Structure formats: C-alpha cells, structure tokens
Amino acid sequence: xxxxxxxxxxxxxxxxxxxxxxxxxxxxxxxxxxxxxxxxxxxxxxxxxxxxxxxxxxxxxxxxxxxxxxxxxxxxxxxxxxxxxxxxxxxxxxxxxxxxxxxxxxxxxxxxxxxxxxxxxxxxxxxxxxxxxxxxxxxxxxxxxxxxxxxxxxxxxxxxxxxxxxxxxxxxxxxxxxxxxxxxxxxxxxxxxxxxxxxxxxxxxxxxxxxxxxxxxxxxxxxxxxxxxxxxxxxxxxxxxxxxxxxxxxxxxxxxxxxxxxxxxxxxxxxxxxxxxxxxxxxxxxxxxxxxxxxxxxxxxxxxxxxxxxxxxxxxxxxxxxxxxxxxxxxxxxxxxxxxxxxxxxxxxxxxxxxxxxxxxxxxxxxxxxxxxxxxxxxxxxxxxxxxxxxxxxxxxxxxxxxxxxxxxxxxxxxxxxxxxxxxxxxxxxxxxxxxxxxxxxxxxxxxxxxxxxxxxxxxxxxxxxxxxxxxxxxxxxxxxxxxxxxxxxxxxxxxxxxxxxxxxxxxxxxxxxxxxxxxxxxxxxxxxxxxxx
Amino acid sequence: xxxxxxxxxxxxxxxxxxxxxxxxxxxxxxxxxxxxxxxxxxxxxxxxxxxxxxxxxxxxxxxxxxxxxxxxxxxxxxxxxxxxxxxxxxxxxxxxxxxxxxxxxxxxxxxxxxxxxxxxxxxxxxxxxxxxxxxxxxxxxxxxxxxxxxxxxxxxxxxxxxxxxxxxxxxxxxxxx
Numbered sequence: 014x015x016x017x018x019x020x021x022x023x024x025x026x027x028x029x030x031x032x033x034x035x036x037x038x039x040x041x042x043x044x045x046x047x048x049x050x051x052x053x054x055x056x057x058x059x060x061x062x063x064x065x066x067x068x069x070x071x072x073x074x075x076x077x078x079x080x081x082x083x084x085x086x087x088x089x090x091x092x093x094x095x096x097x098x099x100x101x102x103x104x105x106x107x108x109x110x111x112x113x114x115x116x117x118x119x120x121x122x123x124x125x126x127x128x129x130x131x132x133x134x135x136x137x138x139x140x141x142x143x144x145x146x147x148x149x150x151x152x153x154x155x156x157x158x159x160x161x162x163x164x165x166x167x168x169x170x171x172x173x174x175x176x177x178x179x180x181x182x183x184x185x186x187x188x189x190x191x192x193x194x195x196x197x198x199x200x201x202x203x204x205x206x207x208x209x210x211x212x213x214x215x216x217x218x219x220x221x222x223x224x225x226x227x228x229x230x231x232x233x234x235x236x237x238x239x240x241x242x243x244x245x246x247x248x249x250x251x252x253x254x255x256x257x258x259x260x261x262x263x264x265x266x267x268x269x270x271x272x273x274x275x276x277x278x279x280x281x282x283x284x285x286x287x288x289x290x291x292x293x294x295x296x297x298x299x300x301x302x303x304x305x306x307x308x309x310x311x312x313x314x315x316x317x318x319x320x321x322x323x324x325x326x327x328x329x330x331x332x333x334x335x336x337x338x339x340x341x342x343x344x345x346x347x348x349x350x351x352x353x354x355x356x357x358x359x360x361x362x363x364x365x366x367x368x369x370x371x372x373x374x375x376x377x378x379x380x381x382x383x384x385x386x387x388x389x390x391x392x393x394x395x396x397x398x399x400x401x402x403x404x405x406x407x408x409x410x411x412x413x414x415x416x417x418x419x420x421x422x423x424x425x426x427x428x429x430x431x432x433x434x435x436x437x438x439x440x441x442x443x444x445x446x447x448x449x450x451x452x453x454x455x456x457x458x459x460x461x462x463x464x465x466x467x468x469x470x471x472x473x474x475x476x477x478x479x480x481x482x483x484x485x486x487x488x489x490x491x492x493x494x495x496x497x498x499x500x501x502x503x504x505x506x507x508x509x510x511x512x513x514x515x516x517x518x519x520x521x522x523x524x525x526x527x528x529x530x531x532x533x534x535x536x537x538x539x540x541x542x543x544x545x546x547x
Numbered sequence: 548x549x550x551x552x553x554x555x556x557x558x559x560x561x562x563x564x565x566x567x568x569x570x571x572x573x574x575x576x577x578x579x580x581x582x583x584x585x586x587x588x589x590x591x592x593x594x595x596x597x598x599x600x601x602x603x604x605x606x607x608x609x610x611x612x613x614x615x616x617x618x619x620x621x622x623x624x625x626x627x628x629x630x631x632x633x634x635x636x637x638x639x640x641x642x643x644x645x646x647x648x649x650x651x652x653x654x655x656x657x658x659x660x661x662x663x664x665x666x667x668x669x670x671x672x673x674x675x676x677x678x679x680x681x682x683x684x685x686x687x688x689x690x691x692x693x694x695x696x697x698x699x700x701x702x703x704x705x706x707x708x709x710x711x712x713x714x715x716x717x718x719x720x721x722x723x724x
Contacts, residue, residue, distance in 0.1 A: 230576020
C-alpha cells in the first residue's frame with residue numbers, strides 16, 4: 014500500500030516506447046488509446062459502409078455477392094456500435110471525467126488498462142471472421158434467432174466470443190466510472206456540482222451494468238443452442254425465436270441510450286461555452302437524463318410491433334415510447350434557451366454542437382413516427398428505419414464525439430487545430446451527411462426494404478444521390494484525420510483556457526493537461542468558480 | 548493525504564452491489580425464459596395452447612358455434628407428408644371433440660419429429676385446451692409408415708364472444724435423436 018502511494022505520488026513522466034501504452038494505468042493514456050482505437054474502427058466500419066453504398070449506387074447486383082453484402086451490413090453495424098461509438102465515449106470519459114471531478118486518476122487504473130486491452134482482441138476476433146470458411150456473420154447486427162443459430166456460419170461462435178469480450182470490457186469500464194465519480198470526486202464537490210458530462214456518464218454506466226449482461230446472456234444462450242443442444246430459441250425443443258427478440262431488445266433499447274446520453278453531456282458543455290451563458294436548467298438536465306435512462310428499460314418491444322403482440326401490449330409500448338420525447342424535449346429546449354440571447358460565436362465545436370441539436374432532433378422525430386404502432390407497420394424494416402437511426406447515431410452520437418474532439422483537443426495536446434480547415438470540414442460533413450441520409454427517408458416511405466443489395470427501378474435516383482453523399486461524407490474523414498494530426502504535430506500553442514467562455518476544472522490545468530493532474534483536490538472556491546451553472 | 552480522505556466514500560456494501568449487479572443481470576436474461584413462458588401461457592401470446600388433464604365439465608351454450616380450421620406445415624427438409632383429416636369443424640364451446648392428423652413417412656429411414664402448435668387469433672389461444680395431442684411428445688415415423696394421430700380438445704366458453712373463427716396449425720420439425 015505504501016509503495017503504491019509513493020509510486021503514484023512521484024511526478025515522473027511516462028515510460029518511453031511501446032511498453033508505455035501496453036502497461037499504462039494513466040487515465041489520459043488510456044483515454045487516448047480508446048479514442049485511437051475507436052477512430053480506427055470508424056474507418057474500418059466506414060469502409061464497409063462505402064462498399065454498401067457502392068453496391069446500392071445502381072439497381073441490380075454489380076460489385077459484390079448478396080451474401081457478402083449481408084456480411085457488410087452486419088459487420089458495419091457491429092463495428093460501429095461496439096467498436097467505434099461505445100469505445101469513443103469510454104475514451105472521452107477516461108480523459109475527461111477525472112479532470113472534471115478533480116481526481117488524480119480513475120478509481121481502478123489497472124482494471125482500466127485491462128478493459129481497454131481486451132478491445133483490440135475482441136475487434137480482431139470479430140474482423141477475423143471474414144477470413145473463415147462460410148464468411149463473417151451475415152444475419153444483421155441484431156442477430157435474430159434462428160438466422161444466427163440454426164442457419165448461421167461457423168464463424169458465429171467467434172462473433173459470440175467477441176461480443177462476450179466487448180461486453181466484459183464495457184461493464185468494467187462502467188464500474189470504473191461509477192467508482193471514480195463516487196469515490197474519487199473532489200471532497201468539496203457535491204453531486205449536483207458535477208458537470209453534465211460526468212452526470213450523463215454516471216447514468217450511462219448504470220445502463221451499461223443493467224444492459225450489457227443481458228446481451229451476454231443472449232449470446233450465451235445462442236452459444237449453447239448452437240453447440241450444446243439447448244433449445245432456448247428453437248421451437249423444436251420447446252423454445253421460441255420470439256424470446257430472442259425480447260431478450261435482445263431488452264438489452265438493445267438501453268443500448269441506444271448508452272450511445273446518446275454521453276453525447277447529451279458533451280453538447281451541454283459546448284453550447285454554454287460558445288453562448289457565453291451558464292447552462293439553462295442544469296438540474297432539469299440531470300433529472301431528464303435519469304428519466305430517459307429509466308424509460309429506456311421499459312419500451313423495448315416497440316422494435317417488435319410486427320413480431321406479433323396483443324393490442325394492449327402495442328398500446329403500452331407505443332405510449333411509453335412517446336413518453337421519452339418529454340425529457341428529451343426538455344433537453345432540447347434547455348440547449349436552445351442556453352443559446353437564447355447569448356453572445357454566440359461559431360467556432361468548430363459550436364458548429365458541430367448546434368448541428369447536433371438540429372439533426373439529432375430530426376432523428377428524434379422520425380423515431381416518434383416509428384414509435385406509432387399502426388404507422389410502424391408501413392415503416393418497419395424499411396430505409397426509413399435506416400435513416401432514423403443514422404440521424405441519431407451519426408449526426409447524434411458521432412457528431413458529439415467530433416465536437417468533443419475539437420473542443421478538448423487543445424487541452425489534450427496543448428495546441429490549437431486549424432480553425433479554417435475545421436470549418437471547411439464541418440460544412441463538408443454536414444452537407445454530405447444530409448445528402449447521404451435524408452433521401453433514405455423518402456426511400457423508406459416508398460417501401461424500399463433495408464438489408465437488401467438490390468432494389469426496384471423507382472428507387473434508383475434517391476439511392477444514387479444517397480451514395481454520392483456517402484462517398485463525400487466518407488472522404489470528409491480524410492480531412493478530419495489531417496486536421497487532428499496537423500494539430501498534434503504543428504498546432505500553435507494555446508492558453509490553458511483556449512475558449513473564452515469555457516468553464517470547468519479541466520481548463521484550470523496546464524494548456525496540455527499535465528500527465529498527473531489534481532494530486533491535491535480542488536478547493537470549494539475553485540469548484541464554484543468553474544461551475545457550468547450558477 | 549487528501550486523496551486518502553476522499554477514498555472512503557464507497558462503502559464495502561456498495562462495492563459488492565456494483566460487482567453483483569452485472570452478474571444478476573446476466574442471470575436475469577435466463578430468468579426471462581421462464582417469465583416469458585408463463586406470460587405466454589397466461590395470455591396465449593404467440594399462439595401457445597394450453598393443456599387440460601381430464602375431461603372437465605363446462606357450462607355449455609348449445610347455440611354458440613365456432614368454426615375451427617386445421618392447418619399443417621412442415622419445416623424445410625422434413626420428409627413426412629402431414630395434414631389434417633378434416634379441414635374444418637363446427638365446435639360448441641365447452642364440449643370435447645376428437646379429430647386427427649395423418650402423417651406418412653415417404654422415406655426408407657426412421658424420421659423423428661416434433662409438432663409445434665399455434666392458434667390464431669391471439670386472443671383465442673388461451674382458451675384452446677388440449678386433452679390429448681401428438682404434439683405432447685416427439686413422434687417416431689417408421690419407413691413408409693402412415694399413421695393417424697389423434698387430437699382431443701375443447702374450447703373454453705370464456706372465449707371472447709366476438710371470436711367466431713379459430714384456426715389451429717401445426718408445424719413439424721425434424722429432431723435428430
């Protein structure tokens with residue numbers, strides 16, 4: 014114990030070379046590892062999306078076999094959800110939460126190292142299925158039984174193992190964040206003093222703890238169904254494939270909030286900064302986040318309106334789903350009220366944050382449309398659903414991650430990115446992403462099914478427009494990569510607080526946050542001075 | 548040290564809960580299996596039919612008639628011809644009826660199968676009770692054998708008055724052992 018304290022107290026700089034990254038227990042190092050891993054996965058998953066959009070550029074089968082197309086849609090979904098968005102938020106949480114609560118590091122640094130280093134192996138196992146006999150899983154990211162049990166390729170067992178590992182990593186990450194927030198928070202910081210990113214992550218952690226084990230249970234049942242003669246989802250043995258959908262969506266619906274709540278947190282930091290006003294309705298934001306988290310557990314069957322359900326069930330799940338719009342609306346109005354009569358400037362993070370509010374709301378509204386049970390009969394499994402969840406996940410979750418990258422990059426590197434290029438990148442991305450996803454609403458309403466490599470002629474024009482938007486959006490990541498690397502290598506040194514209106518303990522650190530920060534906890538005066546809300 | 552002071556906030560009890568919660572949620576996924584089974588049995592959700600163990604007597608309304616249609620399906624690759632002996636029956640709720648399904652194995656191998664029933668509409672399933680059914684056990688079909696398999700059932704009078712037609716379908720799956 015004493016040696017451990019002496020060790021963490023020494024203000025030594027990080028180890029040199031590769032072993033620094035393998036052995037590191039420093040939250041900043043691990044945060045960077047998570048972010049780079051997520052970034053790599055975005056590029057891999059994005060490349061798969063490009064293949065999908067190339068095939069859909071014209072009607073007919075041109076480039077790839079339908080089976081490979083199915084592998085692409087499946088792996089694109091899995092990689093983006095479990096490999097990109099979730100690890101990116103854990104990375105942001107790792108980097109920012111200890112600095113925001115005035116803690117020297119995460120509460121469980123060794124477990125932190127472990128939960129990161131599981132990820133590349135899980136991702137590797139998942140990607141290796143492409144090179145196996147029978148190919149990668151091709152049953153969609155929702156892996157409904159019996160497609161994923163009776164009719165799936167042998168590589169599915171590797172997919173199951175990868176999901177187990179990813180779930181293990183997420184649960185450990187969640188436990189670590191709960192422990193950090195509750196245990197390591199500066200003694201002078203009360204719960205209602207915490208910045209919203211910390212709040213949203215704390216609540217997300219509880220969602221992870223509740224939902225990921227259920228996913229682990231579902232894939233374990235798949236595993237035993239496939240290999241050990243059980244029949245959870247096999248009607249022959251008294252099981253029921255519909256049960257799979259219930260278990261999956263009991264995980265799946267909280268999962269979508271796992272991917273969006275931290276985004277709400279990020280935006281709640283950026284908008285007050287560039288509106289130069291305290292966040293409007295701080296406590297209502299906290300309660301709204303908690304209500305969304307609670308509601309997310311009791312609405313899962315709205316994904317299953319067409320699976321078959323008593324009318325009473327449909328009504329309940331429909332109304333409960335509508336109810337989520339209330340706390341979400343509270344959040345949107347709070348962001349708008351924060352900007353109201355503020356002294357706004359439009360640096361890159363703010364542009365991303367404002368477009369997040371606007372575009373996420375489009376995704377939210379199409380979600381409401383899908384939640385209407387009778388209307389869902391028309392929308393179910395069409396491109397409308399694809400448009401909906403890409404608006405909430407790309408222009409929602411991913412948007413906030415990019416916004417966060419620009420907003421905190423100066424604190425991570427001590428240098429400023431190229432604002433002109435960042436603005437070009439923003440407009441490039443925001444226009445192309447709408448060209449990409451907006452026409453998909455029309456395709457869906459007209460009846461084009463999702464997960465199909467071919468389509469009838471009347472869908473040709475919108476698909477071509479969508480594909481062109483897709484290629485342009487994909488190319489925007491080249492510029493994004495350049496801006497980030499250019500900032501790390503050649504950025505101009507910044508002040509400790511590069512944004513005039515920024516509040517938060519992290520901005521009291523050195524311009525490039527020192528390797529070990531807050532070895533002594535911040536004082537009450539400092540916490541009050543740096544509070545987001547008055 | 549300040550760091551040591553702030554370390555006391557999480558109690559041992561909370562740690563235990565933090566570790567136990569994911570483990571419990573893992574088993575909750577398994578708990579959903581029986582919960583779902585009970586839910587289906589009570590509501591008749593998913594067309595699951597019930598069972599009665601003896602010929603109970605019900606209050607019978609002779610004027611009420613329900614048309615029951617019988618359907619049969621086999622999963623892809625199931626080599627047994629399978630169908631109902633009569634395709635429809637007029638049924639008075641509360642009375643027991645007997646009918647049968649005929650199956651013929653068209654191969655020179657022994658085939659083992661399991662029939663899974665489903666009743667539509669959903670609201671009727673809970674009141675469709677079977678005393679005897681070939682779906683209670685797995686069935687063994689000898690090479691080129693034709694068998695008649697009996698079914699004895701009752702529709703309980705509590706069935707919603709608005710339901711006039713009920714259909715019962717069986718789907719045969721191949722078992723490997």
